[in-house]
Amino acid sequence: MAKKIGSFIIIIILLIAAVIVSAMTGSIKVSVIELIQGLLSGTNEQVEVIKDLRFPRIIVSMLTGAALAVSGVLLQAVMKNPLADAGVIGISSGAGLVSLLVVTIFPGLFFWMPLFSFIGGAFACYLVYALSWRSGLSPLRLILVGIAINATFTGLGQSFNYRGSYAVTSVNQAISSIFTMKTWQDVNIIAVYGIVGLLLSLLLSSWCNMLSLQDKTAKNLGLRVTRARLIISVVAVLLASVATAIGGLIAFVGLLVPHIARLLVGSDHKVLIPFSALGGALLILTADTLGRTVLAPTEIPASIIMTVIGGPFLIFMLRKSDRVHGN
Amino acid sequence: MEIKKVTFSYDKKVDQLKQISSTIIPGKVTTIIGPNGCGKSTLLGVMSQNYKPKDGEVVLDGKSLSQTKPKDLAKRLAVVHQQNEAPNDLTVEKLTSFGRLPHRSLFGQTEEEDEKAIEWALTCTNLQQKRTFKIDQLSGGERQRVWIAMALAQKTKILFLDEPTTFLDIFYQIEILQLVRTLNQTYGLTIVMVLHDINQAIRYSDTIIVMKDGQIVTEGSPEQVITEEVVKATYGVDVVMKHDEETGLYMIPLRIS
Numbered sequence: 264m265a266k267k268i269g270s271f272i273i274i275i276i277l278l279i280a281a282v283i284v285s286a287m288t289g290s291i292k293v294s295v296i297e298l299i300q301g302l303l304s305g306t307n308e309q310v311e312v313i314k315d316l317r318f319p320r321i322i323v324s325m326l327t328g329a330a331l332a333v334s335g336v337l338l339q340a341v342m343k344n345p346l347a348d349a350g351v352i353g354i355s356s357g358a359g360l361v362s363l364l365v366v367t368i369f370p371g372l373f374f375w376m377p378l379f380s381f382i383g384g385a386f387a388c389y390l391v392y393a394l395s396w397r398s399g400l401s402p403l404r405l406i407l408v409g410i411a412i413n414a415t416f417t418g419l420g421q422s423f424n425y426r427g428s429y430a431v432t433s434v435n436q437a438i439s440s441i442f443t444m445k446t447w448q449d450v451n452i453i454a455v456y457g458i459v460g461l462l463l464s465l466l467l468s469s470w471c472n473m474l475s476l477q478d479k480t481a482k483n484l485g486l487r488v489t490r491a492r493l494i495i496s497v498v499a500v501l502l503a504s505v506a507t508a509i510g511g512l513i514a515f516v517g518l519l520v521p522h523i524a525r526l527l528v529g530s531d532h533k534v535l536i537p538f539s540a541l542g543g544a545l546l547i548l549t550a551d552t553l554g555r556t557v558l559a560p561t562e563i564p565a566s567i568i569m570t571v572i573g574g575p576f577l578i579f580m581l582r583k584s585d586r587v588h589g590n
Numbered sequence: 591m592e593i594k595k596v597t598f599s600y601d602k603k604v605d606q607l608k609q610i611s612s613t614i615i616p617g618k619v620t621t622i623i624g625p626n627g628c629g630k631s632t633l634l635g636v637m638s639q640n641y642k643p644k645d646g647e648v649v650l651d652g653k654s655l656s657q658t659k660p661k662d663l664a665k666r667l668a669v670v671h672q673q674n675e676a677p678n679d680l681t682v683e684k685l686t687s688f689g690r691l692p693h694r695s696l697f698g699q700t701e702e703e704d705e706k707a708i709e710w711a712l713t714c715t716n717l718q719q720k721r722t723f724k725i726d727q728l729s730g731g732e733r734q735r736v737w738i739a740m741a742l743a744q745k746t747k748i749l750f751l752d753e754p755t756t757f758l759d760i761f762y763q764i765e766i767l768q769l770v771r772t773l774n775q776t777y778g779l780t781i782v783m784v785l786h787d788i789n790q791a792i793r794y795s796d797t798i799i800v801m802k803d804g805q806i807v808t809e810g811s812p813e814q815v816i817t818e819e820v821v822k823a824t825y826g827v828d829v830v831m832k833h834d835e836e837t838g839l840y841m842i843p844l845r846i847s
Contacts, residue, residue: 469691469694472688472691473688473691475676475677476674476688477671477674477675479635479640479669479671480669480671480674480675482639482640482660483638483640483667483668483741484664484688484691484692484744485659485660485661485662485663485664485665485691486660486691487660529677529679529680530677530680531684
């Protein structure tokens with residue numbers, strides 16, 4: 264219990280620290296005192312610039328991370344597979360592809376992009392289920408099918424980018440992930456969809472707990488197992504799609520964060536879901552801040568940083584995955 | 591609970607249960623026995639609505655199971671399965687508290703009644719001292735008791751146990767069976783269980799249902815049902831039935847007939 268509370272306190276402190284550091288550093292530098300005074304008085308010009316440019320970016324990256332991490336927790340509960348992650352099994356790339364197509368063909372529908380992302384993500388999720396279901400879900404088959412679907416959608420998205428037309432630069436951000444040029448409009452979109460998704464997933468935590476038992480045990484506890492799976496999947500896809508629509512394609516967050524969170528706060532979803540949300544926010548904010556400061560003025564996208572950390576981590580997980588579910 | 595002409599098939603070709611009818615008497619211990627693959631566990635599955643019968647119905651409190659909401663059923667009937675799975679880091683108390691989920695709404699918090707039920711379940715299964723232990727720190731027998739505790743926390747009138755003693759050594763087997771007896775005699779629970787050990791079935795049951803090839807061979811009190819002829823016809827084993835003051839009726843297998 265003490266460990267759980269301690270973990271929460273530490274991650275909240277780290278997150279606040281990351282927000283402050285991220286707001287202070289970059290091409291415009293201010294001190295903590297200037298930052299706070301400027302925010303309160305609204306007279307410091309530099310802080311006003313930061314408010315316009317850096318704050319949307321900070322909020323978007325935190326919500327993206329939180330949404331992806333929680334979507335990972337939900338997918339893992341539904342698929343009974345600690346390796347499920349929206350980025351790895353193709354949900355994000357499906358979402359990215361469809362929103363890319365829609366934004367290219369109908370640029371006016373920008374605000375509805377999360378909706379189209381959702382359709383793409385749901386389609387990818389359905390494909391993964393349908394193709395890997397063979398009287399039960401084998402964890403390994405699910406991951407392999409997911410990786411194949413991810414490769415397909417990613418490839419389609421990239422070839423679309425190479426068609427050499429004028430639209431390339433404007434839609435590029437839909438599939439790569441650079442948090443530059445995020446505006447308060449982006450914040451609005453991800454805040455509305457993302458926070459709804461996060462609240463829904465908190466309500467679903469006891470269902471997730473029941474699904475971590477055997478299906479028949481969950482049934483005997485009065486759960487309609489198929490319906491619960493469907494609803495949880497929908498929320499997971501919603502979170503992943505919104506994150507992709509606004510934050511771009513980022514893999515491995517939903518793999519890394521829930522795994523570490525389980526080690527720190529355990530498998531009870533009532534605690535695991537909020538902790539993963541905080542963890543995901545911290546991870547992506549840190550990755551984005553590092554990406555824009557380490558090689559300034561060049562920016563390394565957060566998605567690339569995550570791929571570099573996430574690849575080896577997936578190998579590590581695959582090697583120990585046979586031990587994850589026991590009893 | 592009444593079982594009315596239930597037919598069930600996994601693959602829609604071979605019927606695992608053929609026109610089974612029986613009545614479970616409230617407040618008694620009923621044990622289902624029979625050779626491997628005879629449909630004992632399948633019958634238990636149909637009786638707990640885990641499987642839907644192809645034909646016929648199971649009626650509980652005057653209502654067919656197929657018309658009972660899963661949550662309502664979970665308030666009246668709890669099941670302990672033979673093998674179970676849970677995240678290893680859950681504590682005994684946490685897992686037991688899952689038994690309260692059917693009683694809670696989506697937003698509900700743990701209330702006094704839940705606390706009481708969990709306490710009672712932990713006391714019955716003698717797990718109060720281990721409440722903060724994680725599942726993977728427990729022995730096989732203790733783990734089985736946690737699953738029973740979870741089912742007890744559901745506070746149902748009926749408890750099903752599917753081969754509760756199969757993977758345990760004799761100490762834990764007797765411990766579980768004595769617990770079953772206490773639950774029945776002290777708390778009035780209706781018990782239906784599947785057992786392999788005929789002598790245990792004789793000793794701990796009020797009624798025994800003998801099954802073979804998806805049908806009920808015979809049912810009744812142990813003394814009526816377990817005879818040398820019935821065991822031979824059902825299992826293909828020659829046995830001798832003995833009776834003595836201290837042990838009551840018991841069976842000794844001799845050879846394959």
